[in-house]
Amino acid sequence: MMRIVILGSLVLTLSACGSGLGDRFGIGKGTEFFDGQRYSGSAKADRSDRSHFVASVRPVSASFDGAIEAARYEGVQHCIKYYGTSDIAWDVGPDTPREALVIENDTLTFMGTCQE
Known part of the structure; x- marks a missing residue:
């Protein structure tokens, strides 16, 4: 029994x-928390060249520090998926001064290139 x-x-x-x-x-899936918050995010790239990508997360208003880490995570996951590496050359990324970060409609956007 x-x-x-x-x-x-x-x-x-x-x-x-x-x-x-x-x-x-x-x-x-989707249970990663950053600074105690859950973010909706994605990393997108052209099919012809997936090394250059744009990673976006929202809502930034939940935690600015958390959004930065969540966007970094999205970029890293993208590069690991397509290139097997977490090395990224950020055009706009986690080390960019806060005042220069791209934030629109409560969404933080990073841009980078996967390094092989």
Whole structure:
């Protein structure tokens, strides 16, 4: 009887993985927190040259420091995915003076190039 209960629990747990419950409870994809906040972010590049990318995160108003780290994370994830390295030459990035960072509509934007 105990095996049936354990097996049933395991099946229910695994079935919840693809149902969106993981996001609701902070489990799985998108659970990285920066300065205690969760950010919506992406890194995009032209298909012809994925080394040059633009990384954006929002909401900056949640935490400026957290947004900077979240944007860096998006860039690093992009470079690892396409080039297998986390080395980035930032045009506008985490080391850019705060007053020179690009912020529009509560969105922080970094630009960089993956280094092979």
